[in-house]
Amino acid sequence: xxxxxxxxxxxxxxxxxxxxxxxxxxxxxxxxxxxxxxxxxxxxxxxxxxxxxxxxxxxxxxxxxxxxxxxxxxxxxxxxxxxxxxxxxxxxxxxxxxxxxxxxxxxxxxxxxxxxxxxxxxxxxxxxxxxxxxxxxxxxxxxxxxxxxxxxxxxxxxxxxxxxxxxxxxxxxxxxxxxxxxxxxxxxxxxxxxxxxxxxxxxxxxxxxxxxxxxxxxxxxxxxxxxxxxxxxxxxxxxxxxxxxxxxxxxxxxxxxxxxxxxxxxxxxxxxxxxxxxxxxxxxxxxxxxxxxxxxxxxxxxxxxxxxxxxxxxxxxxxxxxxxxxxxxxxxxxxxxxxxxxxxxxxxxxxxxxxxxxxxxxxxxxxxxxxxxxxxxxxxxxxxxxxxxxxxxxxxxxxxxxxxxxxxxxxxxxxxxxxxxxxxxxxxxxxxxxxxxxxxxxxxxxxxxxxxxxxxxxxxxxxxxxxxxxxxxxxxxxxxxxxxxxxxxxxxxxxxxxxxxxxxxxxxxxxxxxxxxxxxxxxxxxxxxxxxxxxxxxxxxxxxxxxxxxxxxxxxxxxxxxxxxxxxxxxxxxxxxxxxxxxxxxxxxxxxxxxxxxxxxxxxxxxxxxxxxxxxxxxxxxxxxxxxxxxxxxxxxxxxxxxxxxxxxxxxxxxxxxxxxxxxxxxxxxxxxxxxxxxxxxxxxxxxxxxxxxxxxxxxxxxxxxxxxxxxxxxxxxxxxxxxxxxxxxxxxxxxxxxxxxxxxxxxxxxxxxxxxxxxxxxxxxxxxxxxxxxxxxxxxxxxxxxxxxxxxxxxxxxxxxxxxxxxxxxxxxxxxxxxxxxxxxxxxxxxxxxxxxxxxxxxxxxxxxxxxxxxxxx
RNA sequence: GCCCGCUUGAUGGAAUGGUAGACAUAACGGACUUAAAAUCCGUGCGCUUCGGCGGUGCCGGUUCGAGUCCGGCAGCGGGCACCA
Numbered sequence: 024x025x026x027x028x029x030x031x032x033x034x035x036x037x038x039x040x041x042x043x044x045x046x047x048x049x050x051x052x053x054x055x056x057x058x059x060x061x062x063x064x065x066x067x068x069x070x071x072x073x074x075x076x077x078x079x080x081x082x083x084x085x086x087x088x089x090x091x092x093x094x095x096x097x098x099x100x101x102x103x104x105x106x107x108x109x110x111x112x113x114x115x116x117x118x119x120x121x122x123x124x125x126x127x128x129x130x131x132x133x134x135x136x137x138x139x140x141x142x143x144x145x146x147x148x149x150x151x152x153x154x155x156x157x158x159x160x161x162x163x164x165x166x167x168x169x170x171x172x173x174x175x176x177x178x179x180x181x182x183x184x185x186x187x188x189x190x191x192x193x194x195x196x197x198x199x200x201x202x203x204x205x206x207x208x209x210x211x212x213x214x215x216x217x218x219x220x221x222x223x224x225x226x227x228x229x230x231x232x233x234x235x236x237x238x239x240x241x242x243x244x245x246x247x248x249x250x251x252x253x254x255x256x257x258x259x260x261x262x263x264x265x266x267x268x269x270x271x272x273x274x275x276x277x278x279x280x281x282x283x284x285x286x287x288x289x290x291x292x293x294x295x296x297x298x299x300x301x302x303x304x305x306x307x308x309x310x311x312x313x314x315x316x317x318x319x320x321x322x323x324x325x326x327x328x329x330x331x332x333x334x335x336x337x338x339x340x341x342x343x344x345x346x347x348x349x350x351x352x353x354x355x356x357x358x359x360x361x362x363x364x365x366x367x368x369x370x371x372x373x374x375x376x377x378x379x380x381x382x383x384x385x386x387x388x389x390x391x392x393x394x395x396x397x398x399x400x401x402x403x404x405x406x407x408x409x410x411x412x413x414x415x416x417x418x419x420x421x422x423x424x425x426x427x428x429x430x431x432x433x434x435x436x437x438x439x440x441x442x443x444x445x446x447x448x449x450x451x452x453x454x455x456x457x458x459x460x461x462x463x464x465x466x467x468x469x470x471x472x473x474x475x476x477x478x479x480x481x482x483x484x485x486x487x488x489x490x491x492x493x494x495x496x497x498x499x500x501x502x503x504x505x506x507x508x509x510x511x512x513x514x515x516x517x518x519x520x521x522x523x524x525x526x527x528x529x530x531x532x533x534x535x536x537x538x539x540x541x542x543x544x545x546x547x548x549x550x551x552x553x554x555x556x557x558x559x560x561x562x563x564x565x566x567x568x569x570x571x572x573x574x575x576x577x578x579x580x581x582x583x584x585x586x587x588x589x590x591x592x593x594x595x596x597x598x599x600x601x602x603x604x605x606x607x608x609x610x611x612x613x614x615x616x617x618x619x620x621x622x623x624x625x626x627x628x629x630x631x632x633x634x635x636x637x638x639x640x641x642x643x644x645x646x647x648x649x650x651x652x653x654x655x656x657x658x659x660x661x662x663x664x665x666x667x668x669x670x671x672x673x674x675x676x677x678x679x680x681x682x683x684x685x686x687x688x689x690x691x692x693x694x695x696x697x698x699x700x701x702x703x704x705x706x707x708x709x710x711x712x713x714x715x716x717x718x719x720x721x722x723x724x725x726x727x728x729x730x731x732x733x734x735x736x737x738x739x740x741x742x743x744x745x746x747x748x749x750x751x752x753x754x755x756x757x758x759x760x761x762x763x764x765x766x767x768x769x770x771x772x773x774x775x776x777x778x779x780x781x782x783x784x785x786x787x788x789x790x791x792x793x794x795x796x797x798x799x800x801x802x803x804x805x806x807x808x809x810x811x812x813x814x815x816x817x818x819x820x821x822x823x824x825x826x827x828x829x830x831x832x833x834x835x836x837x838x839x840x841x842x843x844x845x846x847x848x849x850x851x852x853x854x855x856x857x858x859x860x861x862x863x864x865x866x867x868x869x870x871x872x873x874x875x876x877x878x879x880x881x882x
Numbered sequence: 883g884c885c886c887g888c889u890u891g892a893u894g895g896a897a898u899g900g901u902a903g904a905c906a907u908a909a910c911g912g913a914c915u916u917a918a919a920a921u922c923c924g925u926g927c928g929c930u931u932c933g934g935c936g937g938u939g940c941c942g943g944u945u946c947g948a949g950u951c952c953g954g955c956a957g958c959g960g961g962c963a964c965c966a
Contacts, residue, residue, distance in 0.1 A: 324883090685894075
């Protein structure tokens with residue numbers, strides 16, 4: 024076999040370099056490293072058992088950043104761990120009888136092996152799993168510190184209750200109002216639960232967003248909307264014939280004269296009180312409760328109300344009596360759980376008023392419209408305008424009217440100016456086994472007693488059974504029975520565990536000192552590494568995980584754990600991986616491996632040859648079977664090829680379409696590069712050889728391309744434009760392939776070019792990079808080789824092609840010296856035949872010259 | 883329902899308000915080969931009377947000039963507090 028027929032041995036080569044990096048502990052991060060620190064973190068995975076393409080993309084992106092920053096001279100911290108508590112482990116226990124701990128640990132082992140095959144530059148010595156007591160014990164301590172700091176409290180809150188399984192259901196487990204496993208109608212139940220007082224940070228969370236300049240604008244917007252700060256009025260309505268009053272929050276106090284009803288939530292104390300004596304109302308409340316707890320379910324349900332028969336008295340318009348309804352669209356968690364409705368100026372109120380025949384009185388008119396002719400049809404008027412039909416407010420603008428009404432209500436003592444947030448406190452209790460136990464004891468005499476620090480961790484018992492419905496911790500024979508830490512009398516452990524967002528809210532800090540036993544992390548390590556310089560993960564975490572982490576960091580700061588308020592200085596949110604979907608004639612989903620593409624383009628089922636229906640590309644999901652197993656891809660093509668495909672076709676924040684053709688293309692490039700180096704290396708000068716005295720014109724051109732590519736790829740990587748970086752490196756590769764070998768200086772330029780390609784591609788194709796770097800005669804590892812520097816003298820081109828337009832339409836181009844004077848450019852443009860023809864001898868009206876880019880002649 | 887995005891050739895995408903389609907993928911043509919694979923080279927938005935004309939989801943606006951900015955609409959997707 025001749026040498027050029029040899030193939031790049033992907034498997035051996037990738038394993039070889041992984042072993043070398045491992046042996047040398049190349050990716051260990053040290054705090055005493057004098058270089059500037061850089062902390063790159065990818066969202067850690069839930070250990071479901073196998074990595075999926077989303078992981079491959081996420082971790083490839085992070086690895087490129089980590090390796091690039093390392094080459095640029097940073098001391099990089101790049102850790103990985105496991106978000107190991109969660110529902111799937113319990114579901115597996117119920118379905119397959121495997122213990123969640125065993126299931127989770129086996130999954131972690133399998134996924135670790137898979138991740139290692141990707142050649143990621145992790146400091147594996149910092150690996151953590153949140154389900155281990157060494158991790159969660161510190162979280163229990165944090166909770167107790169938060170409790171002592173007044174950031175934690177207990178209150179009743181609603182959950183989805185499955186009456187058959189005797190469990191609380193997650194929103195995703197409620198399908199059409201029924202439990203996903205039992206099929207039983209879900210009930211809402213009140214449970215006493217622990218809450219983190221995150222609303223205390225609302226203002227600070229909002230203010231902090233402005234400083235997060237390296238976060239995507241849309242994520243900041245989503246968080247801002249989630250926090251949902253509004254300014255308005257809390258006011259009391261007297262209830263006709265009753266002693267008590269109804270407290271209402273409104274952001275539209277200006278529309279009070281146009282009020283035509285009041286409505287309270289189904290869980291409002293008033294509704295519950297009335298329901299006791301009104302069977303009709305009781306059944307309406309029960310119906311509302313069946314809607315579940317998710318906001319989407321409540322908002323999309325048909326808007327319904329139940330007239331209580333009570334009337335509220337408008338504090339502004341004397342004598343106006345407003346019927347009081349219980350309505351399914353009023354949320355107990357927002358404001359006071361009660362509203363007044365002004366149908367003319369709120370669409371939902373208008374729909375409600377039309378449905379129940381309530382009056383619609385406009386009180387705000389558009390500026391240019393005669394109030395007398397103003398009528399409200401099917402659309403509420405929600406814009407700014409002038410007050411009408413509102414006694415003393417008439418003629419005022421909306422903003423003025425708001426202020427006036429607030430002042431009037433405050434003067435009367437029936438209301439006050441209020442800031443309200445949509446953000447609610449974080450309920451952290453879960454009635455589940457596979458989570459971190461909440462370190463609390465309930466004592467008949469002492470009440471709620473924190474577990475003393477000396478008794479931490481409260482570990483999960485492993486001898487549990489999932490045979491009985493309900494929380495295994497609750498019916499464990501002995502675990503929950505303890506002596507009260509305060510008085511010693513028999514007491515009961517809290518059997519709830521933490522929301523798994525608890526673990527993921529501080530793991531980035533734990534990575535700073537993973538071996539620390541006295542506390543979650545040392546202040547010194549946190550001060551050194553935090554904040555995370557670049558965090559990378561899915562857009563689906565834009566609100567909850569990221570917000571909780573910001574909250575937790577603030578709470579930890581308040582308790583002296585660390586000094587920063589913001590955990591993530593930079594954020595990159597990646598898009599999803601999509602794939603075509605396939606169905607057989609019966610409409611059953613098929614895996615891509617079951618489908619064969621015939622040469623005529625038609626699709627058939629492998630084996631049976633039956634026709635296959637092609638569906639559009641959708642997010643890869645098990646339910647639609649449009650998944651491709653990364654393990655198979657890495658096995659067949661190698662990690663570098665999988666990584667290259669992840670980077671090359673789409674910008675990271677967009678969705679990526681997985682195609683077999685795309686992976687083939689990436690594989691071809693990997694092999695092409697290898698062949699180029701392999702074929703050229705004998706003819707190249709030695710690595711240290713000085714540059715020859717002169718270069719032929721083609722060689723000069725290629726050197727220019729080489730150095731411009733260095734500069735541009737650097738910029739691309741800084742901005743995470745990985746697809747553009749790949750495109751430019753391919754362009755450089757094409758230029759090198761076209762370099763005439765007999766040109767003066769060609770071998771030297773070819774070496775310079777190939778070395779540049781290898782160094783630039785290194786963070787993306789780390790195994791191939793090392794292999795080629797060593798083939799090119801270097802003994803130092805590529806990962807220890809600094810990022811190349813572009814020679815500024817070679818970046819400038821001496822002539823540029825300038826576009827010539829007439830009235831904005833392209834009519835030709837002219838080649839001009841770089842930075843040619845405006846007059847020269849103008850003259851050259853006017854000399855273009857097509858331009859001269861259009862001018863027909865007349866002088867141009869105007870000529871716009873953008874140096875080195877364009878000349879636009881206006882006629 | 884509310885909030886947030888996205889939409890450019892057959893496909894993924896590129897384009898500080900300045901030559902739309904870089905770089906790839908698929909396809910087609912050619913070279914090499916007994917043949918195939920691999921590889922290499924080439925073509926590649928549509929229409930055209932070969933002068934040009936039209937074209938970045940749709941409608942309108944700003945501008946010397948709009949894929950890019952503004953207003954409206956449509957389609958698709960993400961999040962909505964117990965999936966992670």
